[in-house]
Amino acid sequence: MNGHTADYDVIVAGAGPAGSVTAKTVANEGYRVLVLEKNTACRSPCAGYISRTINIEVPGESVIQSKITRMRTYFPDLSFHDFQLNGFVVDRPLFDMELARKAVESGADIKWNSPLVGMGAEGVRFRDGKSSGKIIVGTDGVFSKTAALLGLGKQRFATCAQYHMKGIHTLSQTSEIFFDALCAPGGYIWVYPTGADSAKVGLGITKGRISPRGYLDSFISKSHASGRFCGEKKEYITGALPVGGLREKLVFNNVLLVGDSAGMADPVTGAGINNAMLAGEIAGKTIIKALEKDDLTILLEYETQIKKLLGKPLARALEKRKQMDACCNNEQLQEHLPELWVTFKKYWL
């Protein structure tokens, strides 16, 4: 393997869940890991809903804002369907900071305020310097600079907006999902309770003529008539997530893509935290093996494992995304929703 005198064994670009889990896994084995983070702290915009479909390690109870035991999905005519499921809502900046802290505890170095800006055979350039590394991991999210530097195309994305609303009526331990082609074209509205009278109310859209915030404001004021969401709008955030499905290639010689940079978020639900963490662990373990055996070709095993694990569910969700794109009005959405949303049996047929 090239670069025996490199500053680091592994350089990870992006301190989101994918980056911190990768860094922690590799650093735990005593390898030298550098994490470059664009911002001065973790602040990925997110609703922070995590379902317990996989056994992810929550970094401390203090990051959990509420427990969820049921998802209520509303059709455009406001009839609804309930589904029992276990999950929780986390404070995402805290959650990410805790994961980053665990990576540092395991021995990784983090450089904040240091976006990756260049990449070459010897390593990386960031805002105020450069570092050499044997393996580079792009965990820099949906608009990945790493992917751009590899010459890869941009991913299709959904745009999102969210308020943390206070003084509103919420349903106990219940996340609410609203489908309405006029209020959230090509997407949906979420309500994730964070307490008895507070919730994150947000939406993601893939079509539309105005900003996601415009759609969200309009949904909230429309709901006033029914007495819902008449509280204070606090902590506005906006962001994007990939909806184009898994990238075809995830490994490029000594460079790996993990998490949103690789298109691992679900193209319909937008959920990406679980997959980012799962993939970070698999990437980390594969990297350890490659370093131990001094053989970069082993990194290809990461791609094989990810495709085996996430390939099918993400391909199915991408198919559903295409069907959802074809639903242009509420009549069509009303009819086809059970085929398009994960809590319905028909989705899985």
Ligand SMILES: Cc1cc2nc3c(=O)[nH]c(=O)nc-3n(C[C@H](O)[C@H](O)[C@H](O)COP(=O)(O)OP(=O)(O)OC[C@H]3O[C@@H](n4cnc5c(N)ncnc54)[C@H](O)[C@@H]3O)c2cc1C
């Ligand atoms: C509004 C919104 C709500 C969402 N809600 C949920 C939800 O409830 N549940 C769920 O599971 N998923 C949700 N998602 C999706 C979820 O946030 C992502 O799938 C997840 O964060 C992916 O993790 P990641 O580590 O791959 O990327 P990210 O969390 O995006 O982390 C990427 C990191 O890289 C950094 N970075 C970017 N460019 C550079 C660079 N050039 N150099 C260095 N660092 C860089 C960023 O600052 C960031 O810290 C939501 C997304 C949005 C936008």
